[in-house]
Amino acid sequence: MGMGSSGGSGGSGSSAKAVPYINVTPLIDVLLVVIIIFMVITPLKPSRFQADIPTQRDPQEDLSKLKPNPLTLVVSISPDLQLKLNQDSIGSVNDTGILSQRLVQLFQQRKEQHAYKPGMETRSDLPDSERLEKTVFVKAPRSAKYGDVVKVIDAIKGAGASPVGLQVDDLPQ
Numbered sequence: 213m214g215m216g217s218s219g220g221s222g223g224s225g226s227s228a229k230a231v232p233y234i235n236v237t238p239l240i241d242v243l244l245v246v247i248i249i250f251m252v253i254t255p256l257k258p259s260r261f262q263a264d265i266p267t268q269r270d271p272q273e274d275l276s277k278l279k280p281n282p283l284t285l286v287v288s289i290s291p292d293l294q295l296k297l298n299q300d301s302i303g304s305v306n307d308t309g310i311l312s313q314r315l316v317q318l319f320q321q322r323k324e325q326h327a328y329k330p331g332m333e334t335r336s337d338l339p340d341s342e343r344l345e346k347t348v349f350v351k352a353p354r355s356a357k358y359g360d361v362v363k364v365i366d367a368i369k370g371a372g373a374s375p376v377g378l379q380v381d382d383l384p385q
Contacts, residue, residue, distance in 0.1 A: 283327055283345040285318070286379065287311065287364060289352040295364065305360045308367035315371035319346055346372060351379040 288296040293305040303310035309324075322344050323328075332343040348368050352361050368376050 253257060262308055281330075283347075285315070285323070285348045285373075287350050287368060289350070289356055289361065289364060291353050291355060293356075293360060305363055308363055311364070312367045312371040313349070315368060315373060319344065322346075346374050347377065348373040349377040349379045 279306045283359060284298075286298055287302075290296070295302045295304060295311055296333070297309070297311065297314055302314055323340055326340075327345055329345045329347075335343055350361065350364055350368065352364075365376055
C-alpha cells in the first residue's frame with residue numbers, strides 16, 4: 213500500500229483530512245424569501261414625515277377681514293439668537309428651557325380651558341391630548357444656522373407640541 217492509497221487502515225496512518233463543504237443552495241433560497249418579504253412590507257410601512265402644503269388662496273379674496281387664530285403660537289428666532297413666543301421674549305437658542313416650560317404651561321391652561329383644534333370640539337371619541345390645539349410655528353431668518361433651529365424645534369417637541377410648522381421669512385406673522 214502506498215502513501216496515497218486509502219485502504220481500510222482506519223485513521224492511524226493516513227494524512228488525508230476531510231475537506232469542509234458548505235452547501236449554499238438553502239442559503240440562497242432563504243435570502244430570496246427574505247428579499248420578497250421586504251419588498252412586500254416596504255410599501256406598507258407608514259411615513260414618518262408628513263408635509264401639509266397649504267392650498268393657494270383666491271387672489272380676489274379680501275384678506276383684511278381675515279382674523280388670525282388666537283391660539284396660534286409662533287416662536288421667532290432673531291438674528292442675535294434671542295427667542296420670542298408670539299411677542300414675549302422667552303430666552304435664547306442656547307437656553308431653551310424657559311421656552312419649554314412656558315409651552316408646557318400654555319398647553320396645561322388649554323387643557324383646563326378645553327381649547328380644542330377647530331373641528332375637534334365635538335369629537336368625544338378622541339382623548340383631550342389629541343384634541344387640544346398644540347400647533348407651534350417656528351420663524352427663523354435665512355441666516356440662522358440649521359443646528360440652532362433644530363435646538364428650538366427639539367425644545368418645542370419636548371414640550372408636547374404637535375405639529376411643528378416652519379414659517380418662511382417673507383410671510384408676516
